[in-house]
Amino acid sequence: MKTATPATDAALAKDPRLKLIAAKIKKENYKPDALIEILHTAQNAYGYLPMSVLKYITKQLHLPPSRVYSTVTFYHFFSLKSKGDHTCLVCTGTACYVKGAQAILNEIENQFSLEPGQVSADNKLGISVARCIGACGLAPAVVLDDEVLAKATAEEIVNKINAKIVES
């Protein structure tokens, strides 16, 4: 019952990220209740939830596909589309807005032609906005990948994004 099909075995051997999910499923004892924890692991491993991974999890946990899909679409944390290799989240809360978050967004749009919610064609960069990240003292705050940048300026952000893209 708990053995993977040959197709997923082959995929497992190839993709270390899927191995991570498989380990998590094993750790949770194939419990259907652990769906959200396992989806978290998958989201962290891939940056989003590809359909093939959802199908794999569904099969492993013996859950109805519709249950998995409804869980994924209910929580905003989970994403079915790639958010980009690098993510730039600009806080547009009141404090950050007053301190010029819009100028940063405008500059990003000028430089990379990306609006909030969009991902670049090469999937290298994704831009998003948040209402408030709870760091009003650091306004305007920008989160580049997992790093919080305090009192950001448009120029500084564009430079850092360029550095990130070149790096990869």
Place this chain on the structure above:
Amino acid sequence: MPKIAVTIDDKKLDVDAGKTILEICRENGIEILTMCHLKGLTDVGACRLCLVEIEGINKLLSACTTKIAANMVIKTQTEKIKRYQNITCELFYAERNHVCSVCVANGKCDLQKLGYKTEMDHIRYPYLFPQCNVDTSHAWYVLDHNRCIMCTRCVRVCAEVEGAHNWNVMNRGNKVRIISDFDTPWGESETCTSCGKCVHACPTGAIWPKAIVQGQLEKKPEMITELIEKRKMNL
């Protein structure tokens, strides 16, 4: 079953403990409007039509999900409840694209009957006119999201009675939609057994068998209740 004393609409009643307010009211001939309730299925309190006033509790509670307790004083026909029922009914109509005149369920629709029951003559809320798909991919049935009221009776009948769990709900807020599998077209679903129970569970014209025209739809939701009760007898 132990008996407890309750008061419903100024009538003193001795009723079975452990049942819901809705069950007790139905047994005693007290009318309560419902949309998402189907006898035998788990109640979820989704439609908010069965709201009742209980003395000592500040808010209205749904009769289908509230268990009866000793000495409860329940009111089912107050002005406040009627006002809320009117609002709920009008919001049903404003939320999706309900056009009775072209609907297969015309004349046999629970939502239409609800409109008559609440004496709805106009809708005070702006229509949302959402973009809704019609899924005709299944060989025998059609799912029309325009007519869906998100009662989730199809979801529950599929999971609890058929055990297929083909249906579920995706997204949230006004973007909620009924989905089969991974939001795949119904006809391509791997879990659907084509049993047709969801067709009979649906209170509106959202799920219907193909090859019928306006007003021809015949639904038998009581068949599902009967099925559940007969299964219990076998146990």
